[in-house]
Amino acid sequence: MNNQKSISSMIIFGCFLISSVATLGSLFFSEVMEFVPCSMCWYQRIFMYPLVLIFLINLLYPDEKIFKYSMPLVLLGFLFALYHNLLMWGIIPESAVPCKQGVPCSTEYFEYLGFINIPFLSLFSYFLILVLLLLGQNKIKK
Secondary structure, three states, X not given: OHHHHHHHHHHHHHHHHHHHHHHHHHHHHHHHOOOOOOHHHHHHHHHHHHHHHHHHHHHHOOOOOHHHHHHHHHHXXXXXXXXXXXXXXXXXXXXXXXXXXXXXXXXXXXXXXXXXXXXXXXXXXXXXXXXXHHHHHHHHHO
């Protein structure tokens, strides 16, 4: 039983670390680099920022229900990030995007290796958190 708790706390710490880096990264891009976030980026931030606090509180006061608390935010953020990436990859047309005012959702501030951009970093962060939460949930059920 003690081993399961340590695995669970390691998984929650991993989720905390990923969500913290994603949050600090988004703040770095907007506040330091002065990249103006589009509407889709704001939605992804809305679901990522509270995860930092949820995971931190769970590290201080462990609760097995963390998966129920965090999973809706992770899934919604993941879906917004997936939608944003499908737009960036040209699978979804620009006309089907909610970004009608301000910065277009297809704005690409940087790109590394031909595919790594800000929306991809968001998608990857949500994906990692989702995988860790599912692994943690599976460990608790055993």
